[in-house]
Amino acid sequence: MxxxxxxxxxxxxxxxxxxxxxxxxxxxxxxxxxxxxxxxxxxxxxxxxxxxxxxLDRIEVADDGALKIGATVTNSDLAADPEVRRRYPALAQAVLAGASGQLRNMATVGGNLLQRTRCGYFGDTTQPCNKRVPGSGCPALTGEHHNHAILDWSEHCVATHPSDMGVALAAFDAVVSVHTADGPAELPLSEFYLPVGDTPHRETALPPGALITGVTLPAAPVAARSRYRKVRERASYAFANGSIAAALDVEDGTVRDVRLAFGAVASRPWRARKAEQALTGGPATPEAFAAAADAELAAARPLTHNGYKVPLIRNLVVAMLTELTQEDAR
Amino acid sequence: MNPTKSSAISLRVNGETHSLTVDNRTTLLDALREHIDLTGTKKGCDQGQCGACTVLLDGRRANSCLQLAVAAEGRAVTTIEGMADGERLHPVQQAFLDFDGYQCGYCTPGQVCSAVAVIEEHAAGWPSAATADIRPETGPPPLDDNEIRERMSGNLCRCGAYVSIVRAVAEAAAQAAAVRESAGDTTPDGGSGSGTVPAGGSGARVTA
Amino acid sequence: MTAPTVSAPSTPMAVPSVSAATAAAGTTTSPAPTRTAGSSGAVGTSRTRLEGRAKVTGAARYAGEVPFAELAYGWLATSTVARGRIRSIGAEPVLAMPGVLAVLHHENAPRLKPGVGMMGPDATLQILQDDRVPHVGWPVALVVAETPEQARAAAEALVVTYDEEPHDVGFSSGHPGLHTPDGGPRARTDTEKGDIEAELAASAVVVDEEYTTPEEYHTAMEPHAAVARWEDGRLEVIDSNQGSHAVAQDLAKLFFLDATSVRVRSEHVGGAFGSKGLMRPHLIVAAMAATMLDRPVRVVLTRRQLFSMVGFRPATAQRIRLGAEPGGRLRALDHDATSFSSTINEYVEQSAQPSRVVYAADALRTRTRVVRLDVPTPSFMRAPGWAPGSFAIESAMDELAEKTGLDPITLRLRNEPEVGPASGLPFSSRNLIPCFEEGARRFGWTDRDPRPGTRRDGRWLLGTGMAAAAHSAGTAPSSASITAEADGTFTVRIAAADIGTGARTALTQIAADALETPLKTVRVKIADSDFGPAFLAGGSMGTASWAWAVTEAAAALREKLALVDQIPGEGTTARADTTELVMAMRGQERYAFGAQFAEVAVDVASGEVRVRRMLGTFAVGRVVNPLTARSQLIGGMIMGLSMALHEEGIRDTASGGLVNGDLAGYHVASNADVPVIEAGWVDDPDTYNPTGIKGLGEIGIVGVAAAIANAVWHATGIRHRSLPIRLDRVLTAGTAIENSIGGGAVTY
The missing domain is CATH 3.30.43.10 (Uridine Diphospho-n-acetylenolpyruvylglucosamine Reductase, domain 2)
Structure with a gap:
């Protein structure tokens, strides 16, 4: 150092x-x-x-019902917050699954959004890595990649974004507040992370010199019926192999509103809009859930050793939405 | 601007203030071990991946290996050396000893610090990843074995003392609950939408 | 413990020793069985650890925590190529960095004596001696500076260039470089009894499968650390190791020093599991730097460095062929074990060992092969050979049970041997059957529906599995002294190590009983090479070996005390050395045994496997301290759980290095992975070693991975023959159960 x-x-x-x-x-x-x-x-x-x-350590409810979360709010405070737990339970669950209690006490919302990939090649400075040293190559493509991306990767980088929190935020249409020399600005989370392309070292659309000051979650009734599930190689204290944030509103067996986002499948938290479109207005059945997952995952391009993520995510979609349907029925 | 690469800081550790000059690179962990000779806080991985370095920062558990000492100035640090009350062990320490919640002992200070915080976090109504229903209306879950396991998972123990650690934490938590009850403080807060648990608030019973 | 140059035999050590099948003649010279009952009665009662208070208050200081004035800090720089030669080391600019005191490398480091090693020449000790790079992560330089921050920054800034050569790190059972280890006469790599092919051909039921285990790492929580300094003409070292005396001996030899001018202490050791059995690079370079700079130097390995410098369990591929009669009796057992070592040392993982011990078969063949790769040198890790070997044979036995339609315990009972299956020697004791019976009763095994996939709890398929366990229980020479102090107390000195085993407490109990004195009057001092030769804390032999020396010393002291009226001010001391007693032991097969049971839950839709409960019943001779014994057994079982589900060093074929060499990438079981675990033991009287102690540091891990894999099969109908049973493997394999209870679990 x-x-x-x-x-x-x-x-x-x-x-x-x-x-x-x-x-x-x-x-x-x-x-x-x-x-x-x-x-x-x-x-x-x-x-x-x-x-x-x-x-920037406050969590406040705005006049329009949106939840405004300061950038220095710790993971612990975010997960313990009654408003979050009541209105966006998947977010609290994602944060609780995200790290150890010690780390959650230290880690902030702003930092979480900016955390770097856990790809082993990225973290080892003796190895090539296009994200760390542009143009040096990507050994993960042909090397160890059993926990790498299946969606929207490029031959320049197949790393995933490690955040759990971000997956829930993506599902709930979060907007990132930033401050630059020119003053405050806002950036939807959907535009916050850049596609990998041939510039994997450029991860976000943050303007140069910008400070993240907070995240805003628009009011969304469906979010109150949400869940986060994380599948990983030990029961706790590990990064995801696949995760899902899901929110579902069903009326008379028909999907009124649904939110789906996946973790550990791409260079950014993956909002599953195709699946959401396929589900909205349709029947809330396991078959429909599976078809929606398939619609989203049709674009998946698994590498040699991470093909399991396709059925994993598919199974998680079906299991989570089925659970939420049954809960809704109660 | 050319700020210096080292800083004169004062660290409040176990109630005592230490003035020292640290390289800005010095972690709180190394400041404790190398500068203040408090070697009870252990370095297992130096990367936030094992929990051996756990201390309480403003009453909350934290990995001291990822905390720069210079950034800890002004904050209250409690280490394993500050847990006992003179000769009387903290109930968590006593339970670890009685239930053999350790073998080599290297992860133990971190486990103890973490356990002390776990009991406070739970009493403050914080949910965990093991909590089935995290809605605030539901109230805090009982601190059963699964809750303890999940909440203690940031402290790796390679000797495999987990079974006894869970027993020790459960025992100490039961004692703490009994103490709270006899003090008339029967309901943990945070269960009824009373607002965000304040930093250093309910989780800050152990302070420097 | 064994020499890296020889394979790990069932007697894992090279010093004169006795265990298993290598012992020699009579026990007539050995003492009467230990005074156990009738004395102070400490042995057999639960005692909290004597150093417990120091450990829970943080007062216990480990090797890297003892302060010294003028302490300098060393930081290792390691190779980034897997094979080649160092072309240049850019020491000049680094020497100009703030606080840097020295850069040691192969061109300026002190010369070391070649051929030194605890168990034969150990090339891993030849640090900074030449330009050869045998693997990624080999130490190439030590930077010493005034502060750890400066040392680290300088070591990271050091530019080392290499002439790289093509490397090979890819292991498989088909590797053309596999060969019979050249381990000398003590290394039993192959055994053969009967006509294996004929018996297989004549068998009604045959199992023929390959089982694989990956690289596994000790990952003790305390990183290896040492501080070295010269004081009064002696090289004084505080080191993290499993045997201070042996380390001191090797250190003296390595530095051309008189044995008496080196002292090594290691009062508290933060876990080891084999990784601290041999001298390791941190100590050697600390001693070099302390000598060159004439000031105390501390070197602590980083977590990442631990993944390339202190050994690991090599990957294994094992082919098992079982041939049985319809009733389950084995006609043939063939265990063909392969693994790898480095190019500089030939360590052999003796995975076929359990198959020489556990089951009777008309024809029995074991073979051990190794291939040399451009990787760090593997070493013994908790139950070397026994742990990976038991995964293979105990999984295969479960497959045989399935094929024969027998209960897995019944199958095992039908193959219980009278004598050592490979050696023909008698067992000193063999209480495996009581372990099965007691374990089955407590676990509730008898109610088990043998069909796979019959139980479900929500999304979880449930299953149970079991396995047998065995581990050698040897004894090695050790020495101890006991001083009767003038104040009526006793001081025991023995160069034992307490790496978390509870040895300090156990030896105090042993000594108290042997001296027939209350526990509180006995003070045991350990882990100081000045106390004389003692076996290391390894091979499940530490407590058994040390306890014998302590009881001998106690007997000698009592004789001495009987002749004196009053104890002089300096006390009265007696010494004992068990070398001759150990050498005189008769050849027998001596093992600890056990039965492992596990219940798992498998979600085949996510691939998650959770162990819901485990139970182990063991025959481990005399149990000195039930409290710490149980902890150790359970700890071993947890490491077995971790081996079954989590642990896997992933080596990058392109670079030759590990991709997951840290504790976030290399997963060991966390608290949330570990369920209720019970460990208990059956009566197992065995005074072949007169203390009756067998040692229980390793038996706990043996068989666990198989019990869990067998339970996963019982839950899903799928055999997982490769460890760890990763979620992607489970997910991809799915379930063999048609419409498994309540509908297909894999797809919706």
């Missing part, structure tokens, strides 16, 4: 201007990902701007 300077910002404007003083500066939130990456040499900032104590 190279030497670096450290400064603590007290307000958002100051944080943004401090970052601008050094092209190699980074914001430091909970540090659970950045400090780790600095230890492994993946990140080498010259200056850290500590934003953890910025007054």
């Amino acid at each position: 190279r030497e670096f300077g450290y400064m603590r910002a007290t307000d958002v404007t100051e944080a943004v201007s401090l970052l601008a003083t050094d092209p190699e500066a980074r914001f430091l939130g909970g540090g659970t990902n950045l400090v780790d990456l600095m230890k492994t040499g993946v990140e080498n900032p010259a200056l850290l701007i500590d934003v953890r104590e910025l007054p």
